[in-house]
Amino acid sequence: MNFELLKTELASLTRGLKEFVQYQRRLGLQQVEGALPGARPQSKPAPEQTRETPAVLSLEEIRQEMGDCRRCKLWRTRKNLVFGVGSPQARLMFIGEAPGEEEDHQGEPFVGAAGQLLNRMLGKLTLTREEIYITNVIKSRPPGNRNPDAEEIAACRPFLLKQIQAIRPHIIVTLGAVATHALLDTKAPLHRLRGNWQQWQGIPVMPTYHPSYLLRVPQERIKTWEDMQQVMARYRGQPD
Ligand code: URA
DSSP: OOHHHHHHHHHHHHHHHHHHHHHHHHTTOOOOTTOOTTOOOOOOOOGGGSTTSOOOOOHHHHHHHHSSOOSSGGGGTOSSOOOOEEOTTOSEEEEESOOOHHHHHHTSSSOSHHHHHHHHHHHHTTOOTTTSEEEESOSSOOGGGOOOOHHHHHHHHHHHHHHHHHHOOSEEEEESHHHHHHHHTOOOOHHHHTTSOEEETTEEEEEEOOHHHHHHOGGGHHHHHHHHHHHHHHHHHSOO
16 A cells, blocks of 8 residues: 555645635534534534524635636626725725626726716715725626626626625615616616615615716716715715
């Protein structure tokens, strides 16, 4: 028997097992069912760390979990996965629909024409992209900028929810119908929802029009401006 080989294989197995257990712990698993007889029992899990309520992952961990995502068909045509940008401690989070051509190219949300309009609005509100967090429901570009389909939204939505849980913003602004419907799980028309505070898991959500729509219909910009006045009143009124 080759003991050296056996030793190397055992060491590699142990390392793999250790990494697996650490990963499971990060997800909140405290004890393995059917553990070996005689194994020392672990201390009682904290109530917030049980398997039913997995630990909140950091943005880096969520990005790692997505990896080279192939959970829907969009991976075939995308250049870059567009995860999100801004502060992991942002108190204000913007959620758009999906990357366009420029975002796909640069790997960053809202850097094309719609992004420039969003930047102008942020500037007027004296907000910087560094203090907020910007992401999309869909992280890969739908070809030809078509609307994402239900299957694509279902595949990506869990990652958006994890991003929100990681950041725990005080306020969320959803840009356009796709983001609003995907987050709030409603089909109510955007013109009814916009300008009215909604909620997602206790976080106030302000739905408003998407910058791409405002590029096409500039006379509606005033409405988004008014929606953002409500957002800013709340944002500035809250202690840091
Ligand atoms: N439109 C979006 O919804 N998101 C982007 O990142 C760019 C355009």
